[in-house]
Amino acid sequence: MSDPTPAEPPVVIKTVDNGPYQVKGPVKIVDHENNTYELGPGRTRLLCRCGLSAKKPYCDGSHAREGFSAAERAGEKTAE
Structure with missing residues (x-):
């Protein structure tokens, strides 16, 4: 009997109150020019x-300097 294939770690996207999206991999980010990261x-x-970062798509902390405010919650809760 062979060992089962190890499961991929889950991708987690978390919203930070008044801040960025926190993304934990493995993921591939593709920009509008089809560059991949x-x-x-x-x-x-x-x-x-917030749309203010000079390093988009990555956060550079502009949200804190400019007073960005967002604390919405997901509409549908899932079991963890």
């Missing part, structure tokens, strides 16, 4: 949610 297992990136 790999985010391996266990790696975390912060993606801009």
Whole structure:
């Protein structure tokens, strides 16, 4: 009997109150020019949610300097 294939770690996207999206990999980010950025297992990136970052799609902290406010919750809760 062979060992089962290990499961891929889950991708987690978390909204940070008044801040960015926190994305934990493995994921591939593709920009509008089709450039790809790999985010391996266990790696975390912060993606801009306020639209003010000079490093889009990544967060550079502009949300804090400009007073960005967003604390919405997901509409449908899932079992964890």
